[in-house]
Amino acid sequence: MASDGARKQFWKRSNSKVPGSIQHVYGAQHPPFDPLLHGTLLKATPKAPATPVKAKRGSTFQEFESNTSDAWDAGEDDDELLAMAAESLNSEVVMETAHRVLRDHSQRREQHQLQEPPGPGREQHQLQEPPSPGPEPTPATEPPPVASGDLRLVKSVSESHTPGPAESASGPAPLHRSQSLPQAASAALGGPPDPGTLSSSALSEREAFRLDKFKQLLAGPNTDLEELRRLSWSGIPKPVRPITWKLLSGYLPANAERRAATLQRKREEYFAFVEHYYDARNDEGHQDTYRQIHIDIPRMSPEALTLQPAVTEIFERILFIWAIRHPASGYVQGINDLVTPFFVVFVGEHVEEEDVDIADVSRVPADVLRNVEADTYWCTSRLLDGIQDNYTFAQPGIQLKVRMLEELVSRIDEQVHRHLEQHEVRYLQFAFRWMNNLLMREVPLRCTVRLWDTYQSEPEGFSRFHLYVCAAFLLRWRREILEERDFQELLLLLQNLPTARWGDEEVSLLLAEAYRLKFAFADAPNHYKK
The missing domain is CATH 1.10.472.80 (Ypt/Rab-GAP domain of gyp1p, domain 3)
Incomplete structure (x- = not known):
């Protein structure tokens, strides 16, 4: 000792x-x-x-x-x-x-x-x-x-x-x-x-079967969320993970006809927040928050992704807007890490690389990145709503x-x-x-x-x-x-x-x-x- x-x-x-x-x-x-x-x-x-020992x-x-x-x-x-x-x-x-x-x-x-x-x-x-x-x-x-x-x-x-x-x-x-x-x-x-x-072929058949079950469930007019949770517990196939996460987090409605309108409305709402609040990062009352966010993002993982200028700007906007709209806690170290999984999953639909960690996000069209940013913000917000007492004072x-x-x-x-x-x-x-x-x-x-x-x-x-x-x-x-x-x-x-x-x-x-x-x-x- x-x-x-x-x-x-x-x-x-x-x-x-x-x-x-x-x-x-x-x-x-x-x-x-x-x-x-x-x-x-x-x-x-x-x-x-x-010397040989008895198997324990x-x-x-x-x-x-x-x-x-x-x-x-x-x-x-x-x-x-x-x-x-x-x-x-x-x-x-x-x-x-x-x-x-x-x-x-x-x-x-x-x-x-x-x-x-x-x-x-x-x-x-x-x-x-x-x-x-x-x-x-x-x-x-x-x-x-x-x-x-x-x-x-x-x-x-x-x-x-x-x-x-x-x-x-x-x-x-x-x-x-x-x-x-x-x-x-x-x-x-x-x-x-x-x-x-x-055999590996048998496992591949099982994976294909699971993916087919997800697609059938998601294609219905009203997705059974309880069944979706049951299927998702043991892992979600990559092709359907983005929409499944949006449904499970409560960001998208179960009714398929309402999803497109919901996405459009929520994305417009997020960028209205950006337009209204983001310039406040230079105000005296918010400079410390923005400075801490700016310092923390390069420390995140994976570095190859977070050090890209486009990704850094997206994360800064998401974290600053969330902090402004949640004054009870504000920004706390640790919240920055929770943005990454949502962003990686949502942007993964639009990059060719299998490993999103090393993907060049700058090749993704600007309008697509805007949608990914808004979706990431809302899903991160819903996650934090359930654990916000982790980040309030003390x-x-x-x-x-x-x-x-x-x-x-x-x-x-x-x-x-x-x-x-x-x-x-x-x-x-x-x-x-x-x-x-x-x-x-x-x-x-x-x-x-x-x-x-x-x-x-x-x-x-x-x-x-x-x-x-x-x-x-x-x-x-x-x-x-x-x-x-x-x-x-x-x-x-x-x-x-x-x-x-x-x-x-x-x-x-x-x-x-x-x-x-x-x-x-x-x-x-x-x-x-x-």
Whole structure:
């Protein structure tokens, strides 16, 4: 553990005072840390043991996933069956079925591990990032329809659980991925085929099928928003993502005939704001706000996009107009990051490059850019309306969410919580930014876009569900956290997590675990203190 003097000096360097005694945590590396490029987390890579060791049970959800051969994706054809089961089955019967399946599967895994002699290569494989189960990442399963209940069979780890000998030595029981009833019954009868056997063509057919379902739903005279949310939870195909985001955010009406008129009216309204307010950026009362916006935009990611003059001007106008029209909060650092995903998704329709991060926006026609700017403003505004207490004076929303995260983690994984406490790492020191920037500084932009597919599908996704995503994100690094025995090293790890190579597969695992935690704790009256 670092000395008191070193810790105080490090804490003083990492934080600055702001009104209301809130301590912002900025300055950690962004884009997300890549250990292969920086070469500073070599010690995080486990060495192969000199002697064979007994294969141990996975201690994290990701390790459980890597050791699971059962296909857990419900697929599009099971949705109606899931809904019917949710309405008709007793929850205790469903829960018992799930536990029996998990128990049988665990026994089969243990027998298989005893037959396969552990070697250095195998042990190293267990400790590293789980590989893709097939030639392409298996898409995450979609949640059951909100109105039909929840069949993700999970039991709260805080209820009626007696730890076994293995748990007592290594910490709380790992959180295993839950299964829906049709899959549980299938697994009990022998299990579906290993997803690793699925060909890339089969996955492509599935993606094409999902895209077709989106197009059919969006082509109707009145889009069923509940069905659209259900489809969008496990990811939105890129061709239909712009219109889907506009619908889910409430910017566009469900009635197809009203959309064109709504777009025209809202775009004209935005540029009326620009004409009326934007010249005020030079006034004495607004100079500080505009100057801060102008300073923050070049620090945003991706730099190749935000440093383009056309993009900089668009972001400056959006952020300044929003700040002028929301005097209760005004502009706060962190709001600037929330503009990027909307802009990238909406402008992506009009650029040839597959990767919008490196696209030359100046080639997009001026009238198209005007429409993208207005759409981005209104969707960002609707997002901020739901989390505005994060950015009012003293940022009480973030303070509350950080406390809720601390209480939630203490109930989910007491060992990790006590480890952070023992080394005097406070949740505010790393989780403030997670709440303030919605994890945008922690994961690549492509992962943020995928996260927001689900956030816009969940009730209060950017506020309540984000809390469970942050808890799952913290516990994703459980092993690395417990290996650190120093305050400074722990804080550096938590502020520079190696996620630069993350993609849809890692995000799908994160969201599945967050959904599990939500199911287990969201309706428990005392699962966190308010």
